[in-house]
Amino acid sequence: xxxxxxxxxxxxxxxxxxxxxxxxxxxxxxxxxxxxxxxxxxxxxxxxxxxxxxxxxxxxxxxxxxxxxxxxxxxxxxxxxxxxxxxxxxxxxxxxxxxxxxxxxxxxxxxxxxxxxxxxxxxxxxxxxxxxxxxxxxxxxxxxxxxxxxxxxxxxxxxxxxxxxxxxxxxxxxxxxxxxxxxxxxxxxxxxxxxxxxxxxxxxxxxxxxxxxxxxxxxxxxxxxxxxxxxxxxxxxxxxxxxxxxxxxxxxxxxxxxxxxxxxxxxxxxxxxxxxxxxxxxxxxxxxxxxxxxxxxxxxxxxxxxxxxxxxxxxxxxxxxxxxxxxxxxxxxxxxxxxxxxxxxxxxxxxxxxxxxxxxxxxxxxxx
Amino acid sequence: xxxxxxxxxxxxxxxxxxxxxxxxxxxxxxxxxxxxxxxxxxxxxxxxxxxxxxxxxxxxxxxxxxxxxxxxxxxxxxxxxxxxxxxxxxxxxxxxxxxxxxxxxxxxxxxxxxxxxxxxxxxxxxxxxxxxxxxxxxxxxxxxxxxxxxxxxxxxxxxxxxxxxxxxxxxxxxxxxxxxxxxxxxxxxxxxxxxxxxxxxxxxxxxxxxxxxxxxxxxxxxxxxxxxxxxxxxxxxxxxxxxxxxxxxxxxxxxxxxxxxxxxxxxxxxxxxxxxxxxxxxxxxxxxxxxxxxxxxxxxxxxxxxxxxxxxxxxxxxxxxxxxxxxxxxxxxxxxxxxxxxxxxxxxxxxxxxxxxxxxx
Numbered sequence: 001x002x003x004x005x006x007x008x009x010x011x012x013x014x015x016x017x018x019x020x021x022x023x024x025x026x027x028x029x030x031x032x033x034x035x036x037x038x039x040x041x042x043x044x045x046x047x048x049x050x051x052x053x054x055x056x057x058x059x060x061x062x063x064x065x066x067x068x069x070x071x072x073x074x075x076x077x078x079x080x081x082x083x084x085x086x087x088x089x090x091x092x093x094x095x096x097x098x099x100x101x102x103x104x105x106x107x108x109x110x111x112x113x114x115x116x117x118x119x120x121x122x123x124x125x126x127x128x129x130x131x132x133x134x135x136x137x138x139x140x141x142x143x144x145x146x147x148x149x150x151x152x153x154x155x156x157x158x159x160x161x162x163x164x165x166x167x168x169x170x171x172x173x174x175x176x177x178x179x180x181x182x183x184x185x186x187x188x189x190x191x192x193x194x195x196x197x198x199x200x201x202x203x204x205x206x207x208x209x210x211x212x213x214x215x216x217x218x219x220x221x222x223x224x225x226x227x228x229x230x231x232x233x234x235x236x237x238x239x240x241x242x243x244x245x246x247x248x249x250x251x252x253x254x255x256x257x258x259x260x261x262x263x264x265x266x267x268x269x270x271x272x273x274x275x276x277x278x279x280x281x282x283x284x285x286x287x288x289x290x291x292x293x294x295x296x297x298x299x300x301x302x303x304x305x306x307x308x309x310x311x312x313x314x315x316x317x318x319x320x321x322x323x324x325x326x327x328x329x330x331x332x333x334x335x336x337x338x339x340x341x342x343x344x345x346x347x348x349x350x351x352x353x354x355x356x357x358x359x360x361x362x363x364x365x366x367x368x
Numbered sequence: 369x370x371x372x373x374x375x376x377x378x379x380x381x382x383x384x385x386x387x388x389x390x391x392x393x394x395x396x397x398x399x400x401x402x403x404x405x406x407x408x409x410x411x412x413x414x415x416x417x418x419x420x421x422x423x424x425x426x427x428x429x430x431x432x433x434x435x436x437x438x439x440x441x442x443x444x445x446x447x448x449x450x451x452x453x454x455x456x457x458x459x460x461x462x463x464x465x466x467x468x469x470x471x472x473x474x475x476x477x478x479x480x481x482x483x484x485x486x487x488x489x490x491x492x493x494x495x496x497x498x499x500x501x502x503x504x505x506x507x508x509x510x511x512x513x514x515x516x517x518x519x520x521x522x523x524x525x526x527x528x529x530x531x532x533x534x535x536x537x538x539x540x541x542x543x544x545x546x547x548x549x550x551x552x553x554x555x556x557x558x559x560x561x562x563x564x565x566x567x568x569x570x571x572x573x574x575x576x577x578x579x580x581x582x583x584x585x586x587x588x589x590x591x592x593x594x595x596x597x598x599x600x601x602x603x604x605x606x607x608x609x610x611x612x613x614x615x616x617x618x619x620x621x622x623x624x625x626x627x628x629x630x631x632x633x634x635x636x637x638x639x640x641x642x643x644x645x646x647x648x649x650x651x652x653x654x655x656x657x658x659x660x661x662x663x664x665x666x667x668x669x670x671x672x673x674x675x676x677x678x679x680x681x682x683x684x685x686x687x688x689x690x691x692x693x694x695x696x697x698x699x700x701x702x703x704x705x706x707x708x709x710x711x712x713x714x715x716x717x718x719x720x721x722x723x724x725x726x727x728x729x
Binding site: 068178215219220237240241262273275276310314 | 570582
């Protein structure tokens with residue numbers, strides 16, 4: 001829900017959150033670009049100043065589709081002492097963690113080293129952002145846990161970063177984005193899955209990213225809203241690729257989290273996969289079970305932006321299929337499409353499901 | 369199985385062009401010479417490999433040749449068993465895949481003329497879709513106007529994945545022409561492969577391309593809605609063909625939520641997206657991507673909140689169902705009538721035009 005446009009009349013306080021919650025999608029930001037420099041070799045300071053990040057998109061600064069708000073973030077989330085939204089721990093504590101009783105907050109840093117064409121730079125930035133997460137966030141507030149950012153296009157380098165961090169309880173998952181040079185089921189990404197499974201870490205796939213492919217199979221659309229909605233289609237295709245290329249057959253203990261891409265589409269995608277697989281399975285003999293089974297067993301979903309049908313039973317019908325044990329509550333703080341914890345789950349949910357949705361599933365999955 | 373009723377309209381039938389050489393009689397000397405001199409091969413699209421199980425149902429495959437090649441087979445296997453009153457032919461020959469707009473234009477003209485002679489003239493129940501050289505809007509408009517004189521053409525056909533998103537203003541003259549002539553735009557599964565076949569790149573397998581059609585339809589619906597195609601052309605109808613429809617409710621929930629959030633970006637979208645879909649967009653019935661138990665499907669129909677969206681289709685000769693169970697379990701008699709008769713006639717205004725003409729002295 002949009003914090004700028006939402007009127008008081010639409011709010012309901014019937015289900016205010018009194019108990020602790022997990023927030024499985026928080027975006028920490030750097031106050032200034034140079035905040036990363038202590039964690040980066042000198043050559044990269046000069047390189048960045050001279051050439052920038054050389055991403056898989058055309059803009060040197062800012063996104064190709066201008067966001068609806070500065071930094072796609074809430075206007076009330078600017079820290080009083082300056083810097084962009086999400087860049088101050090003390091303000092995040094005050095605005096998000098304390099009032100909403102967040103017991104576990106999972107950090108998903110964006111605008112890092114992913115989606116960059118210079119692979120050495122990408123690897124250096126990934127390592128730096130991981131060190132920065134410990135230094136600035138997780139070591140300062142034990143409620144916060146990091147995500148291991150990796151050089152997504154170079155499997156062996158990414159695997160080495162994962163193995164380096166394995167066992168470090170500052171981190172609870174490996175972070176990928178949905179859009180890469182190839183669909184996420186491709187073999188080039190398998191070293192990432194192998195290392196994550198070995199370390200017992202879930203792989204979170206957050207909507208977004210750049211890999212050079214247009215965000216539709218018909219090229220580039222015109223508007224920001226098309227990019228926003230389109231993340232869901234990218235995520236569907238990435239998940240189809242993961243299942244059909246055999247990732248979950250090869251790494252059966254791998255747990256994956258679909259972050260910020262919705263979950264309402266999960267049943268229809270699974271039904272389509274099952275139906276088509278029944279006819280075309282001779283092409284993919286490595287997919288041994290109906291695709292829906294891999295999805296039900298190995299996939300978790302963060303909730304924000306929660307699908308919002310007119311009639312709430314429609315949403316509950318979808319959740320019944322996905323499983324109340326597979327949803328992880330998330331706000332997406334400090335982004336503009338923040339889901340307010342007390343208003344997300346409308347009345348009519350059992351206490352056990354409510355607890356699982358807000359906290360239990362996340363604690364179990366992330367072992368916290 | 370839910371029994372079909374007589375007099376229905378099958379909105380998605382696929383006649384196969386036996387070979388590129390079959391179109392030679394419909395090309396001018398220059399293009400006949402180009403095809404032969406350059407040794408051009410058959411225009412088979414990766415979207416439907418001839419021998420893939422999905423391209424032709426086993427019991428609908430001829431002893432030799434491509435599934436869907438014979439009018440007699442189509443009549444016997446797709447029209448007669450369902451007592452179909454009208455069948456709309458959507459040729460999926462790879463004429464849109466070429467990169468030259470001149471070549472595409474020549475091939476589309478040949479394909480449309482071939483359809484008239486080899487199909488429409490052979491059975492009075494058959495209706496056609498006009499295949500257009502989409503790369504050139506100017507040539508597309510000319511071809512639509514040329515073919516539309518024959519009232520048996522009831523629709524214009526485009527592929528769901530092409531050079532640009534379908535809502536782009538570039539295409540609007542095509543939509544203006546269609547609206548003026550009462551021709552719905554049918555958007556069929558398939559790509560011209562001028563872009564990667566999915567929004568995250570190239571997958572390894574045919575099955576990935578096929579599954580990704582559903583996502584391609586979703587992004588095209590977003591494009592058509594937010595660019596304002598239906599605000600500009602309120603009487604234009606679009607039909608999503610072989611798109612699946614079980615993704616529609618959750619897709620609209622998401623689009624609606626973001627539209628509420630950022631509608632200042634596209635202020636001409638002055639109605640909720642679901643309302644635009646209900647007034648202007650329709651979907652062919654097959655494939656039904658849902659489990660076979662009726663409760664699930666009826667829940668989906670409830671989520672759609674409309675009984676006017678679906679149009680009967682067998683998707684012949686593609687393999688979407690077995691036997692004659694084109695209608696999924698558990699549909700009410702009223703809904704069957706809507707899907708098979710009322711909704712197609714409300715969508716395709718020209719369906720009965722040529723019939724009326726024949727009976728007028």
